[in-house]
Amino acid sequence: MAISLKPIHGTSIPKDTDAKDTDPMPRSSANPMSPTDQRYRECLDNARRVCAAGTVPTMLVIGGPEMAAVRCNEPLAALLNRPRAASRDESGPSLLPGGWTAVAEALRPLYVDEGDAAAADRPQSSLLSLPTDPPLSLRAAPLLVDGHVVGVLASATLDGAIAQMAETMRAEVARTTAARSRFLASASHDLRQPFQAMRLFLDALTSQVDGNARATRTAGMLANAMTAGEQLLNALLDISTLDAGTVEPDLQPVSVDALLRSLAEEFRPQAEEKGLRLRVHVPDVAGGAVTRSDPILLGRIVRNLLANAIRYTQRGGILLGLRKRDGQWRIEVWDTGFGIPQDKLDVIFDEFHQLTNPSRDPTRGLGLGLAIVRRLSVLLQAPIAVQSRSGRGSVFAVTVNRLEGEAPADTPTVGVHADGGPSGVPLDGMRILVVDDDSMVLSGLLLTLESWGCAFVSASNMREVFAAVDGLEGPPDAILTDLRLPGKVSGFDVIDRVRKLFKADIPAVVLTGETAPESLLEGQRRGCAFLHKPLHPGELRRVLEEVRGDRKAGS
Numbered sequence: 075m076a077i078s079l080k081p082i083h084g085t086s087i088p089k090d091t092d093a094k095d096t097d098p099m100p101r102s103s104a105n106p107m108s109p110t111d112q113r114y115r116e117c118l119d120n121a122r123r124v125c126a127a128g129t130v131p132t133m134l135v136i137g138g139p140e141m142a143a144v145r146c147n148e149p150l151a152a153l154l155n156r157p158r159a160a161s162r163d164e165s166g167p168s169l170l171p172g173g174w175t176a177v178a179e180a181l182r183p184l185y186v187d188e189g190d191a192a193a194a195d196r197p198q199s200s201l202l203s204l205p206t207d208p209p210l211s212l213r214a215a216p217l218l219v220d221g222h223v224v225g226v227l228a229s230a231t232l233d234g235a236i237a238q239m240a241e242t243m244r245a246e247v248a249r250t251t252a253a254r255s256r257f258l259a260s261a262s263h264d265l266r267q268p269f270q271a272m273r274l275f276l277d278a279l280t281s282q283v284d285g286n287a288r289a290t291r292t293a294g295m296l297a298n299a300m301t302a303g304e305q306l307l308n309a310l311l312d313i314s315t316l317d318a319g320t321v322e323p324d325l326q327p328v329s330v331d332a333l334l335r336s337l338a339e340e341f342r343p344q345a346e347e348k349g350l351r352l353r354v355h356v357p358d359v360a361g362g363a364v365t366r367s368d369p370i371l372l373g374r375i376v377r378n379l380l381a382n383a384i385r386y387t388q389r390g391g392i393l394l395g396l397r398k399r400d401g402q403w404r405i406e407v408w409d410t411g412f413g414i415p416q417d418k419l420d421v422i423f424d425e426f427h428q429l430t431n432p433s434r435d436p437t438r439g440l441g442l443g444l445a446i447v448r449r450l451s452v453l454l455q456a457p458i459a460v461q462s463r464s465g466r467g468s469v470f471a472v473t474v475n476r477l478e479g480e481a482p483a484d485t486p487t488v489g490v491h492a493d494g495g496p497s498g499v500p501l502d503g504m505r506i507l508v509v510d511d512d513s514m515v516l517s518g519l520l521l522t523l524e525s526w527g528c529a530f531v532s533a534s535n536m537r538e539v540f541a542a543v544d545g546l547e548g549p550p551d552a553i554l555t556d557l558r559l560p561g562k563v564s565g566f567d568v569i570d571r572v573r574k575l576f577k578a579d580i581p582a583v584v585l586t587g588e589t590a591p592e593s594l595l596e597g598q599r600r601g602c603a604f605l606h607k608p609l610h611p612g613e614l615r616r617v618l619e620e621v622r623g624d625r626k627a628g629s
Contacts (some may be wrong), residue, residue: 096391117219121227126160128229131210135226138185139178142225150230153206173205177371184216185223202228227612267512267609270585272300274518275458277611281525299607323368323454324595327477330363330396330403331356338394348384351391363403364395365474367454370594372474375450375458378443379470380405387411390467405472414462425525437611499619505541506618509533509555509568510585519554522611528618535560541567542626551577552621554614557586557593568601581621585609 118136122145125134133148151160151597156308159169166174180203201211201445231520276297283289307356338354345352356363365372375422376394383392390410397404405518451458451472462468506523510516523530531550532541536559543550553572555565569582582602603617 096171108220110388114219114224117217121225125227126281131230133212134226134422135214135228136163136165138165139181142181144169147297150204150210152287154204155209164468170205177202177204181214181226184214184226187222200232226381228463240407255358265605267515269300271512271514271518273608274299274515274522274611277522278525290617293550302621309316323371325366325368327364328367328369328372330365330405330474331359332362333369334376334394334396334405337376337380339375340377341384344381345384345392348387349389350384350387352384353391353393355393357398364477365403366477367474368454371450371454372456372472373454375447375454375472376405376407376427378447379472383409383411383468383470384442386466401472401476403472403476404471407471408469410467413464414460415464416462416467424466474579483629499526500624501615501618501622503527503580504618505550506530507533507539507550507553507572509539509553509559509565511556511558511560522614526615536571539572542573543575549578549580551581552618553580553582555582555584557584564611566596566602569602581624583617583621584616 094158118134125132125147127144128147129149129252131153131309132147136147142165142329143161144166145163146154146156146169148160151195156164156168156169166178170177180200183197184200196216199213199215202214203366204212211231212228213231214226216223217225275535276293280293280297281289283293334356335354338352342352380392380394387409388411392410393406393408395406395408397406399423404525412461419546424455447458450456454474456472459471459473460468461471476537501523504527507514508519508523508530508626510519513534516532516534520530520532531546533539533542550572552571555568559565561569565586569584573580579601583599583604583605584597585607594604603621605617607610
């Protein structure tokens with residue numbers, strides 16, 4: 075459909091002051107501004123306003139296609155990476171070098187005046203394709219002044235504009251996600267390293283001041299402060315990683331009943347320490363209760379709910395239950411704690427929101443556990459529900475689908491948990507290969523191992539690994555390695571090469587500041603123990619005692 079932009083009579087229309095605007099209309103030297111010229115200029119002024127006001131990419135073509143002057147609005151100029159094109163007229167070939175010829179060919183059928191014999195065959199509009207990435211489609215219609223075509227106004231079609239904006243948004247999201255993934259991978263590792271070094275040095279210092287009550291008390295307060303910082307760091311990194319969308323669940327058949335029994339055994343000592351009773355109620359089902367989920371992430375949901383239940387329950391007990399409902403499995407955590415007012419049931423899932431900790435005492439939690447639970451439930455499509463009565467207790471429920479006819483894989487554990495004291499197995503003379511590229515962490519590890527009577531060789535990269543083990547008469551009793559090492563080398567590479575060198579399945583412990591499930595699964599395939607930084611020295615000792623105990627039992 076042709077567009078006729080009529081001038082607004084009786085109104086003073088500001089003249090475009092850009093010296094580079096083009097006026098291809100012929101003008102008599104005796105009458106440089108004839109009535110026709112005035113109507114033409116007023117119409118183009120109106121057309122420029124329409125173009126500039128457009129919220130979708132829009133282009134005004136003035137004159138014929140061969141000698142056209144072109145004005146873009148800001149959205150189109152941004153797509154063409156020509157910001158100045160939004161404030162002045164440019165020639166078509168300069169605006170679209172290499173692409174104007176095709177645009178001119180698509181415009182040419184529109185340039186037929188109403189008085190011409192061919193006017194009846196003139197198309198009402200024409201579709202243009204601009205060489206953007208991806209190409210942008212514009213719908214063009216002729217501009218008429220007294221029946222004469224003086225230019226063309228073209229705007230992005232609805233589909234074209236939406237597609238262009240969607241593609242731009244996808245590209246921006248991809249760039250942002252990649253940047254956040256790189257940042258989080260680096261931050262997760264690099265921020266945990268100094269905490270790990272401080273924890274190891276503190277443990278060594280504590281053993282050196284044994285007997286000095288004042289120094290021991292100070293070291294204890296320092297340990298509490300470090301624990302609070304470690305917990306906050308871990309929770310914030312977990313939330314950031316989930317928000318970045320970089321966590322991909324590893325969906326597989328999971329034995330829900332086995333997972334719940336394992337978690338109950340893990341948390342029972344904490345409950346008993348507070349005088350609480352932790353019970354488990356799991357129905358007997360032929361073949362077990364099975365769902366398809368990520369065992370690690372599902373375990374983290376239930377683990378956070380159990381930790382909250384124990385933290386906010388002062389007397390009574392906790393029940394970890396499983397029941398069938400509407401063809402699904404419903405995991406429930408009951409407590410006899412403070413309870414939650416009805417008007418607060420939604421806000422408890424917000425970050426840093428705690429109902430019973432107005433003084434922000436870090437020993438009573440950080441207010442991030444349920445925020446992580448909410449994100450994980452969305453990721454796993456496992457809805458969370460909560461019911462509560464103030465002063466009586468609460469029940470949190472996680473609903474997962476039932477899976478029939480598939481055997482679950484072994485339910486993996488998430489790291490090693492410091493829920494008991496050392497077993498007392500001596501480590502004197504235990505030979506350990508220690509690999510870490512952070513000099514502070516490496517020094518802390520060596521001080522700790524030395525205090526336990528271990529013998530060790532150390533390295534910070536693969537070249538030093540070979541030099542360190544070259545002087546050993548036999549394989550080390552254990553390999554203790556960081557996961558991320560310089561270059562493209564990982565701790566798994568160290569384990570594989572050293573085992574191959576000695577032709578022995580040497581026990582290995584992997585230290586990492588990362589939480590990616592795929593790394594954990596890869597370590598489990600190699601039979602490695604996995605410890606997350608910042609770890610407590612007691613966790614490391616417990617693993618080494620287990621390694622030594624197993625080797626003695628097998629000899």
